[in-house]
Amino acid sequence: MTLQLSMILSGLVFSSVPSNAETFHYIALGDSITAGFLGYTQVRRDDPIQTFSLNQKSKLTDGFEEPPPPHSLLGLRYARILESKKRWSYASGRNSYGVSSRLFDWLSDHEQNLSLLRIHNMAESGALSNRMPAQARKAMSQIPRRERSKIKLITIFFGSNDACEALDPFTGLDVIQSSFRRTFDELATQITVKTPVLVSSIPNIPMLNESSVLNHRAFLGMSCRDIRRIVNFCKPMFNISSANEQAQAYERVQQINATIETEILSARKKYPQLDLVYSRSVYDYPITGGFLAADCFHPGKRGQPKIAEILWADQPWYKNQTDWTPALATYP
Numbered sequence: 001m002t003l004q005l006s007m008i009l010s011g012l013v014f015s016s017v018p019s020n021a022e023t024f025h026y027i028a029l030g031d032s033i034t035a036g037f038l039g040y041t042q043v044r045r046d047d048p049i050q051t052f053s054l055n056q057k058s059k060l061t062d063g064f065e066e067p068p069p070p071h072s073l074l075g076l077r078y079a080r081i082l083e084s085k086k087r088w089s090y091a092s093g094r095n096s097y098g099v100s101s102r103l104f105d106w107l108s109d110h111e112q113n114l115s116l117l118r119i120h121n122m123a124e125s126g127a128l129s130n131r132m133p134a135q136a137r138k139a140m141s142q143i144p145r146r147e148r149s150k151i152k153l154i155t156i157f158f159g160s161n162d163a164c165e166a167l168d169p170f171t172g173l174d175v176i177q178s179s180f181r182r183t184f185d186e187l188a189t190q191i192t193v194k195t196p197v198l199v200s201s202i203p204n205i206p207m208l209n210e211s212s213v214l215n216h217r218a219f220l221g222m223s224c225r226d227i228r229r230i231v232n233f234c235k236p237m238f239n240i241s242s243a244n245e246q247a248q249a250y251e252r253v254q255q256i257n258a259t260i261e262t263e264i265l266s267a268r269k270k271y272p273q274l275d276l277v278y279s280r281s282v283y284d285y286p287i288t289g290g291f292l293a294a295d296c297f298h299p300g301k302r303g304q305p306k307i308a309e310i311l312w313a314d315q316p317w318y319k320n321q322t323d324w325t326p327a328l329a330t331y332p
Contacts, residue, residue, distance in 0.1 A: 021115035024107060024150045025143055026100050027122070028091035029135045029183070030157035033203075033307070034123035036089030037082055038293035039096070042300040085121045090299070090307035091155055092121040098308045103153055106318040117152070118143075129158045129172075129179040136186040149193045153318075155311065156183070157282075159202040159256045164234035173259050180263040188271040196317045197276045199264055201257040201283035205237050206249040208287060208297065216289025216296070224289055224296035233297045257283055279314035282307060 028034050087095045094101060104117045120142055122135035143151065158179070162172045187197070207213065214225040228238060240246050257280060264278045285306070293300030299307060 020113050022113045023116055024152045025118050026103055027120045027139045027154040030123040031127045031161050032125035034091050034157050035125045036084035037125045038298050039084040039088030039304045041294035088304045090304045092119045096305040096308055102312045128161050129176045132158050132179045133182040133186050136183045140190045151195050154197045157200040163252055163256055176259050184267045184271055191273050194275050197274050198315050199278050201280040204283050213289050227296040231295045281310040281314050
């Protein structure tokens with residue numbers, strides 16, 4: 001593989017990039033988890049965190065041009081500095097060996113004409129699923145039409161904030177359903193080759209109510225239970241006063257994931273150019289206190305790399321033993 005290399009000599013710029021060098025693209029749609037909100041923190045500083053770095057030969061560029069606000073978390077404005085898209089996001093973080101880094105490593109071994117991988121992390125902290133179509137539209141607008149056949153992967157991770165709406169009554173399933181349909185419509189109208197799309201389940205959020213998590217020691221002598229009283233994210237999931245409400249919370253998450261999976265099954269038939277795969281591994285993964293950021297809610301320095309690891313393991317396209325080549329889509 002020949003990577004981009006420039007030399008300046010006597011005022012002239014020479015490049016070793018071959019005439020057939022290609023730019024590939026990775027798109028990530030999502031909310032605060034994908035944005036790496038507080039992903040650079042951990043519940044407490046104890047044993048060291050493993051960090052990852054790309055080979056120095058790697059050439060990635062980013063397209064971190066986000067859509068307009070909300071840029072808020074459950075109604076509260078926040079500084080973007082609280083996000084860590086470039087370092088700790090499971091999707092695009094370099095320190096977390098995110099999906100983009102793993103994809104680049106695979107492409108480096110299998111695409112001789114690779115020049116660079118361009119990352120489009122469109123995630124917005126606090127975004128409900130109804131922001132998904134706008135993120136998809138913005139991402140596609142960043143990619144020249146001639147390069148849209150070079151989109152190597154799209155990941156979608158939405159629905160957690162929808163789960164944080166009032167438990168009873170809950171009417172959000174229709175919004176989630178509509179949002180996924182509109183997003184698939186948006187992507188399918190602008191993509192003409194079979195393109196991998198990996199859609200994640202939402203986490204099993206009520207697990208954060210388990211005593212092993214609540215009693216996890218945080219910083220300044222506080223536990224996650226104490227932190228939760230100060231930073232009270234997702235109140236319907238955590239301000240639980242009865243076993244019935246706890247059961248409702250678990251059911252809510254299961255309903256959202258079932259809705260997402262159903263939409264994917266339906267979209268596979270309608271949009272053959274979208275190679276859709278559903279992963280429920282994030283839901284199945286047992287959340288522990290050490291998984292969390294300093295707010296005892298979002299995934300932190302251990303959680304973000306773990307999400308990248310389990311999602312990458314679920315994608316079927318880029319395995320070492322088989323090559324994957326985009327094929328022209330067939331339309332009914």
